[in-house]
Amino acid sequence: MTILSALVVFALAGSGSLVCGSTGELSAVRTRLVQACWLANVGGAALGVIAGIRAIRGSPVTVDLGGTLGLGSSVLACDRLSGLFMVISFGVAAPALVAAARSGHGSRSxxxxxxxxxxxxxxxxxxxxxxxxxxFGWEALTVSFYLAVGFDRARRGRARSSVVTVVFGRCSGALLLVGMLLIASTPGSGLDFDEWHLAESTARASIAYALLLAGFAVKVGLLPAHLWLPDAYSSAPAPVRGLLAGAAVNVGFYGMWRTFELLGAPASWLACAVLIVGGLSALYGIAQAAVNPLLPTLIAWSSVENSGVITAGFGAALAGAVAHNDGLVVTGLVAATAQLVTHAIAKTLLFTATASAEEATGETRLDALGGIAHRLPWTAAGLTVGSLTLAGLPLTAGFTSEWLTLEALMQQFRLSRLSLQLCTTAAAVLVALTIGVAALTFVRVVALTAFGPDRLDIAHRIRLDDYERSASFRTAVATLIVAALALSAFAPAMVSVITRAVASRATGSPTMRQSPWVIQPAFDGFSALSPTWLWIVLPMMTLAVGVVGYCASRGGLLRVRRVDPWSSGSPGVDRGLGYTSFGFANPMRHVMGNVLRTRRSSATADPAGRDLSYTVDVSDIIAEWGYRPLGRLIMVGVRQAKRLQSGRLDAYMTYMLIAVVAVLAVVVATR
Known part of the structure; x- marks a missing residue:
């Protein structure tokens, strides 16, 4: 009943929020009611986590809705796979909702x-x-995204972002609908998921498999259907960005995992396509993030990158299934799920911290957020830990998950088909390059914000303390920080839970643990890692180096000598405040110029050349070469279609007659 209880709580919270929004002027009572609605959502998320934990422990939760949804009997059930995703998704949603409730957001009731x-x-x-x-749930989620992204519809660009979001959401739903109907029409199958494993392996089933994965790929923002995601996340109100990016996106990956569980091994060409799309999405997403000057948009582009890394791990599992290698299946699924957990925690943490910085300062530019470690220590801590986690540094969950992903992709020599070997190798190279660029990208974030020079003016500083004093915000940030670090320290336990939930298709007993505190790919003797021991060894080594350095310098290690940094040998050069966002990203614009289509231009304002301007731009080549020409063609079709709307009744009757004749002709021809 926890599933039904969660749905009821969400319905009550939503209804209460709408009632608050329909009342008159803002008041303290209304603000408290809005906070209560946020906290009710937190309670519903907690019920979802409880249902997931029960399912993982072997106590499935089932609810028979009967004909509530309006078409036949509907049953909701939470097994181990569903339970795992419930725990992940609602586990990160709860802190995001707690942080959103910190001030009531009376103006957004x-x-x-x-x-x-x-x-x-x-x-x-x-x-x-x-x-x-x-x-039904998928279409409801599309509408929900539309409402959330376009909530601040009066602000510039919000209306366009919400429309683009709903268009891609409807495309995703259409792909899933056609895929599910094809599966249901396959001999031995039906509309119930339990019947899908009985479907015969035919060309129709392979096409349906591809359509289902494509539909889920649109939701998680893989190339070339990534266009909606960066704008949607950055346009959504700050309090719900973490919910959308850290929790809601996981349903797309759940769909991939469930499809694989039900349909089994795909065609080899489909496994290759998943590997290549995952690798390219990862590199393209992080390349765009590396040069973006706006913090929310940078984090949103990083979501494209993380979706690609997760999908690459999933592709390794598909390749293992094609090769009938249970060890590779388990390794790929565990690696992809661990990366999903890392992404969920880090993205929620980053967007939660970004929301605080944005509302406190009114700024999202990296160059304008310097020095927040002094003014917003909790926000700076969230940005730092979230960035280091996505950079994959040791002692964070990102280090473990990225290591597992690379280990899974390095098993290409265990595959018998050359096509699978080549695609797995290509994906491994792309993911490895992505991880390196991600480290540079998020070091840039930390260096310019938490540890950058103070760039906040007096007007901004007046408002800062209100957000740092909020107990709900501090609780949310602390919870997510502890999760990002603790999952590294207790990585073997995390791997065990994930393996139990996702390894249902493995016929053998592959293990991912070499010993209680050491993890490995599901192949003995290949490699091993102990993130737990790293938590013991690295701090001890750091302490030892510090003690030796202090003793050798006779205490001089702690004495700080401050001098002006060298900036130029020419007189009259403004030293500024150190590196800017543009300066940090400039090498990436050169190295990734072919991917980013870097364009440079210069202009002089006077004939003597004393006033010189230099501009460097990057672009989304997929949008520029693909979607914009397609959009122009669609608009041509729209203009032609408008000619049919003449307003004359006799013309409309003629159209209806032509349509009826066409339908009759098709029926007669196909009998």
Whole structure:
């Protein structure tokens, strides 16, 4: 009943939020009611986590909705795989919602309703046992994203972002609908998911498999369907960005995992496609993030990168299934799921911290957020730990998950088909390059914000303390920081839980643990890692180096000598405040120039050349070469279609007659 209870709580929270939004002027009572709606959503998320934990421990939760959704009988069930994703998604949603409740957001009193719709849709998707409730939840999530992204519709660009989001969401739903209907029409199958494993392996089933994965790929922002994601995340109100990017996106990966569990090994060409798309998405996403000067957009582009890394690990599992190698299947699934956990925690943490910085300072530019470690220590801590986690540095969950992903992709020699070997190798190279660029990208974030020079003016500083004093914000940030670090220290336990939930298709007993505190790919003797021991050894080594350095310098190690940094040998050069966002990203614009289509231009304002301007721009080549020409063609078709709308009744009757004749002709021809 915890599933049904969660849905009821979300419905009550959303209804209460709408009632608050329909009342008159802002008041303290209204603010408290809005906070109560946010906290009710937190309670619903907690119920989702409880249901997930029960399912993982072997106590499935089932709810029979009967004909509640309006078409036949619908059953919601939470097994181990659903339970794992419930724990991950609602586990990170709860802190994000707690942080959102810190001030009540009285001017956004209807925002909790949008969050409730997102959360309820996630429950339906993660627990659906047949096509209809799944698609119902999927379309509801699309509408929820539209409402959340376009909530501040009066602000510039919000309306466009929400429309683009809903267009891609509908495309995703259409792909899933066609794929599920093809599977249902396959001999031996039906609309219930339990029947899918009985479907015969035919060309129709392979096409359906590809359509389903494509539909889920659109939701998680893989190339070339990534266009909606950066704008959607950065346009959404700051309090719900973490919910969308850290929690809601996981339903797309759940769909991939569930499809693989139900349909088994795909065609080899499909496994190759998943590997290549994952690798390219990872590199393209991090390349765009590396040069972006706006913090929310940078983090959003990083979501494209993380989706690619996760998908590459999933592709390794598909390749293992094609080769009938259970060890590679388990290694790929565990690596991809561990990376998913890392992404969920780090993205929620980063967007939660960014929301605080944005609301306190009114700025999202990296160059304008310097020095927040002095003014916003909790925000700076969240940005630092979240960035280091996504950079994959030791002692964070990102280090473990990225190591597992690379280990999974390095098993290409265990595959018998040359095509799978080549695609797995290519994906490994792309992911390895991505990890290196990600480290540079997030070092740039930390260097310019938390540890950058103070760039906040007096007007901004007046408002800063209000956000840092909030107990709910501090609780949310502390919870996510502890999760990002603790999952590294207790990585063997995390791997065991994930393996139990995702390894249902493995016929053998592959293990990912060499000993209680050491993890490995599911192959003995290949490699091993102990993140737990790193938590013991690295601090001890750091302490030892510090003690030796202090003794050798006779205490001079702690004495700081301050001098002006050298900036130029020419007189009259403004030293400024150190490196800027542009300066940090400039090498990446050169190295990745072919991917980013870097364009440089210079201009002089006077004939003597004393006033020289230099401009460097990058672009989204997929949008520029693909979607913009397609958009122009669509608009041509729209203009032609408008000519049919003449306003004359006789013309409309003629159209209807032509349509009826065409349908009759098709029916007669196909009998």
């Amino acid at each position: 209807r925002l909790p309703a949008a969050a409730s719709a997102v959360l309820a849709s996630m429950v339906l998707i993660l627990t659906a046992t047949s096509a209809y409730p799944f698609l």
